[in-house]
Amino acid sequence: MKQWVMAKRPIGLVKPTDFRLEETSIPEIEEGQVLVKTLYLGVAPVMLRYMTNETEFERPMNNGDVMHGRGVARVVKSKCGKFKEGDIIQTKLRWREYAVIEDDPYYMTYKMNNTDLSLSYGCGALSMNGFTSLLGMRDICHVKKGDQVLVSGAAGSVGSMAGFVAKALGCKKVIGIAGGKQKCHLLKERLGYDGAIDYKEEGLYEKLDQYFPDGIDVFFDNVGGELLDEVLARINRRARIAICGRISEYLIPPEQYHRPRNLYRIGLKDAKMEGFFIYDYQGRHSEYENQLAQWIREGKINPLEDIAVGIEEMPNALISLYKGTNGGTRMVKLDS
Amino acid sequence: MKQWVMAKRPIGLVKPTDFRLEETSIPEIEEGQVLVKTLYLGVAPVMLRYMTNETEFERPMNNGDVMHGRGVARVVKSKCGKFKEGDIIQTKLRWREYAVIEDDPYYMTYKMNNTDLSLSYGCGALSMNGFTSLLGMRDICHVKKGDQVLVSGAAGSVGSMAGFVAKALGCKKVIGIAGGKQKCHLLKERLGYDGAIDYKEEGLYEKLDQYFPDGIDVFFDNVGGELLDEVLARINRRARIAICGRISEYLIPPEQYHRPRNLYRIGLKDAKMEGFFIYDYQGRHSEYENQLAQWIREGKINPLEDIAVGIEEMPNALISLYKGTNGGTRMVKLDS
Numbered sequence: 001m002k003q004w005v006m007a008k009r010p011i012g013l014v015k016p017t018d019f020r021l022e023e024t025s026i027p028e029i030e031e032g033q034v035l036v037k038t039l040y041l042g043v044a045p046v047m048l049r050y051m052t053n054e055t056e057f058e059r060p061m062n063n064g065d066v067m068h069g070r071g072v073a074r075v076v077k078s079k080c081g082k083f084k085e086g087d088i089i090q091t092k093l094r095w096r097e098y099a100v101i102e103d104d105p106y107y108m109t110y111k112m113n114n115t116d117l118s119l120s121y122g123c124g125a126l127s128m129n130g131f132t133s134l135l136g137m138r139d140i141c142h143v144k145k146g147d148q149v150l151v152s153g154a155a156g157s158v159g160s161m162a163g164f165v166a167k168a169l170g171c172k173k174v175i176g177i178a179g180g181k182q183k184c185h186l187l188k189e190r191l192g193y194d195g196a197i198d199y200k201e202e203g204l205y206e207k208l209d210q211y212f213p214d215g216i217d218v219f220f221d222n223v224g225g226e227l228l229d230e231v232l233a234r235i236n237r238r239a240r241i242a243i244c245g246r247i248s249e250y251l252i253p254p255e256q257y258h259r260p261r262n263l264y265r266i267g268l269k270d271a272k273m274e275g276f277f278i279y280d281y282q283g284r285h286s287e288y289e290n291q292l293a294q295w296i297r298e299g300k301i302n303p304l305e306d307i308a309v310g311i312e313e314m315p316n317a318l319i320s321l322y323k324g325t326n327g328g329t330r331m332v333k334l335d336s
Numbered sequence: 337m338k339q340w341v342m343a344k345r346p347i348g349l350v351k352p353t354d355f356r357l358e359e360t361s362i363p364e365i366e367e368g369q370v371l372v373k374t375l376y377l378g379v380a381p382v383m384l385r386y387m388t389n390e391t392e393f394e395r396p397m398n399n400g401d402v403m404h405g406r407g408v409a410r411v412v413k414s415k416c417g418k419f420k421e422g423d424i425i426q427t428k429l430r431w432r433e434y435a436v437i438e439d440d441p442y443y444m445t446y447k448m449n450n451t452d453l454s455l456s457y458g459c460g461a462l463s464m465n466g467f468t469s470l471l472g473m474r475d476i477c478h479v480k481k482g483d484q485v486l487v488s489g490a491a492g493s494v495g496s497m498a499g500f501v502a503k504a505l506g507c508k509k510v511i512g513i514a515g516g517k518q519k520c521h522l523l524k525e526r527l528g529y530d531g532a533i534d535y536k537e538e539g540l541y542e543k544l545d546q547y548f549p550d551g552i553d554v555f556f557d558n559v560g561g562e563l564l565d566e567v568l569a570r571i572n573r574r575a576r577i578a579i580c581g582r583i584s585e586y587l588i589p590p591e592q593y594h595r596p597r598n599l600y601r602i603g604l605k606d607a608k609m610e611g612f613f614i615y616d617y618q619g620r621h622s623e624y625e626n627q628l629a630q631w632i633r634e635g636k637i638n639p640l641e642d643i644a645v646g647i648e649e650m651p652n653a654l655i656s657l658y659k660g661t662n663g664g665t666r667m668v669k670l671d672s
Contacts, residue, residue: 201622211627224600224603238616243602246603246604254597254600257597257600259596260595260596261590261593261597264585264590266579266609266610270610270611270616271611272608272610272611273602273608273609273612274602274606274608274610275603275604275605277606320409
């Protein structure tokens with residue numbers, strides 16, 4: 001079997017030479033363990049922070065360690081009562097063709113219900129990314145009929161689901177913000193958004209005024225910083241803001257963060273701002289999967305995937321994320 | 337009957353000469369109306385903004401208009417099916433000994449259930465102020481066993497209830513912030529707080545560190561501005577911040593508001609910040625009254641009141657609010 005290890009700790013952005021492909025034997029399992037075959041592996045911007053040990057959500061890495069990563073796998077052999085051969089699970093697989101998993105909370109192992117749909121959805125629409133869009137829109141923002149909704153980072157793996165979810169919940173209008181003409185075209189033509197704003201063009205805030213002459217009811221934010229401040233300036237009474245990510249702040253120190261002018265409007269407008277993390281809502285994941293799967297079957301969600309083939313593609317898939325993606329959920333298919 | 341009218345629109349803070357006491361006849365009522373006798377009238381800082389027409393929550397005032405105000409009254413005569421003689425209600429009475437009320441949402445009329453307790457509670461513990469403390473602590477902040485709770489403006493009409501409510505909900509510790517030694521003494525000795533911080537003394541933020549070495553889980557805020565920012569710097573994962581008031585910002589223009597450094601911690605800590613207004617939760621008021629009344633009977637809440645006697649005292653009661661109160665709910669008793 002093949003696996004990718006960290007060859008060098010990255011300085012700045014990741015490069016191909018930070019990774020090394022190794023061959024090793026398929027491991028034996030002990031009592032309590034499960035051997036799984038990797039089907040799909042996701043890539044996410046946070047992986048750079050795994051490599052630099054800058055996140056509390058993964059175990060520290062050293063040179064020579066197998067890369068952290070999550071994806072979809074099939075149980076091949078089980079010595080654990082909780083899983084049986086043939087089960088399709090999402091778990092922390094690392095970048096390898098086979099993995100040994102234990103029944104330990106660390107792995108956040110999740111057994112999929114809707115395996116009649118494409119198993120690739122376990123890296124996107126029916127993964128923690130998809131669940132995040134439903135948690136944020138329905139359970140944090142309580143999107144309802146008539147709401148006017150804004151999403152930032154709208155072409156990303158969560159954002160590309162968030163527009164569909166807002167519409168499925170009956171919102172009046174959902175507008176997405178993304179970088180570049182191509183992504184904005186995708187938002188409108190492929191991802192269910194009623195309108196798109198290209199933040200690389202001039203006049204981002206004027207466009208907010210044009211799209212929301214009556215103010216913003218719901219903001220699903222993946223960006224933070226100045227954009228969040230400008231949205232606060234435009235919120236309606238009892239608006240809801242879900243803080244899903246803060247990509248504008250990930251690569252600068254806190255001293256350089258934008259200091260908002262409009263935070264007082266949370267109090268003035270009796271609005272809500274809430275950060276959230278899908279791992280804190282584990283009891284609900286199965287219901288999230290079933291609701292999203294139902295909307296996929298009904299045609300209300302049409303997941304956009306960007307799939308490379310072969311474990312050899314892992315570093316390129318990750319590196320390309322930081323250059324801007326083609327939109328949708330980027331993943332690598334190893335088997336199916 | 338006597339009533340107070342606005343003699344002059346205040347410039348800066350209110351003065352005795354901004355008011356005039358008039359005598360007039362007790363009005364007759366028409367079909368659909370109710371005549372009530374005022375028992376207690378509350379005073380609140382917002383009343384200055386009624387007089388300067390700076391709030392959207394009251395009808396505009398001109399010189400000669402009867403002062404806006406809310407309190408407790410007994411129904412004396414009723415031509416409205418919804419109320420009968422002898423009912424005890426809280427409503428928008430204005431500053432007068434008798435008032436005519438209609439069944440109109442403007443009045444936010446609320447009929448009291450627990451009239452075996454002191455009727456003065458209808459201006460404090462069992463009024464919108466008391467309801468606000470329960471709404472904020474229980475329904476916005478979800479205070480639970482083990483939570484470490486901070487309240488600003490802790491000696492005010494809402495804050496003087498908030499400590500009791502947090503303890504009744506089982507929090508581990510509740511600390512109050514207020515101005516002056518006397519108020520801080522009250523917080524600890526009379527209002528159920530486990531500790532008090534005098535913001536007029538030096539070292540407010542060092543004292544936060546001393547009281548909360550393990551961080552803050554819940555902040556019930558009546559102040560806003562820099563204090564809110566410093567609390568954000570100290571919040572725990574999944575902390576909850578209820579924005580009840582922003583007194584630090586009421587007398588300065590938005591350009592001068594403090595620009596926070598630590599808003600990003602809402603996202604980092606998956607925390608929540610929510611503004612709220614008791615009038616948006618009308619369906620719950622009766623349940624709030626009953627829960628608070630139960631805690632009063634059980635001795636878990638011991639309301640602190642600051643009662644002047646006679647309608648003549650109204651301007652002084654209001655003016656003294658801006659000088660700092662003796663603590664608790666300031667009101668004027670007209671009858672009982």
